Amino acid sequence: MFSPHHWFEALAQSPIGHFTQTSQWAFAVIEMVHLVALAALGGSVLLLDLRLLGITLKGESAAVLSRDLGRILLVSLSLMIVSGIGLLSGEALKCYYSPAFRWKMALLAAAVVFYFTVHRRTALRASAEAGPTQRVVAIVSLLLWLGVGIAGRAIGLI
């Protein structure tokens, strides 16, 4: 009853699932929204982490960048999650058994937790000259988000 498989099946059989599976264009349109939001998310993560690495916008406060770019990140992340659930409803059971999908969810959970805990706090205290901790945080963040993207792309390929 409470197994993940049950929930995936329930999603596939929900009205949303029915819509995405039968409509000719729904899946494609939701996928486009997912991709546009991806661009916004990617840009904000990259610029923030390059700042933490001391590569770009060194003279600007990392806290201000984190606040404003964090807004883009949150809006695009929400859009990606909502559209992602739509996409999932279109092929829920395929995703349930897909190793790429499982990797993507694990990496996504890690990336989001890392962002709300370590990343935000590091940005608030960041200095212009990036110290080793700051660099490690930026690199971990970049790798986690890149991993989410690569695993996500892989869902359609394997």
Add this chain to the structure above:
Amino acid sequence: MTQPLLLHLCQTLYDSHIGTMIRESDYAFSVIESVHVLFITLLVGTISILDLRMLGLILREIPVTRIARAVLPLTWAGFVVMLASGLLLFWAEAAKNYFNPAFRVKLVLLVLVGLNPLIFHTTVYHRVAEWELEHRSPWRARVAACSSLLLWGGIIVAGRAIAYF
């Protein structure tokens, strides 16, 4: 023989050794396509930060030129790889793309998105020193920013749609 010249060119590319190789390889097309998507993310993700700054939505305290200097090298890097990978994808599918409505729309949008910075840089950006500190850029810069956001969004949408026709 009565084929339009462009179609003939597309067919020649399609039939060429490299085009066939990319199309028939097990991985080449998917790998190039993934790179294409990753770098369009870089391109659009970075330029949209500059656009949102000019609209006065984010980073208002930071001068426009500072943001431009930080993001434009990344945007250009994204553009170069996106263009190169896009040409390879086209090479493999040229004869099919020729008839694809989404591909045609994408090309038109690409031309428009190229004209946009051309107009922007030769007009209002010339006097950027006068307005770079303003929280909200002059209306002509804001029009350019909106056009950029809409056109690039449209390019992603049209690009994805190519696979559905």
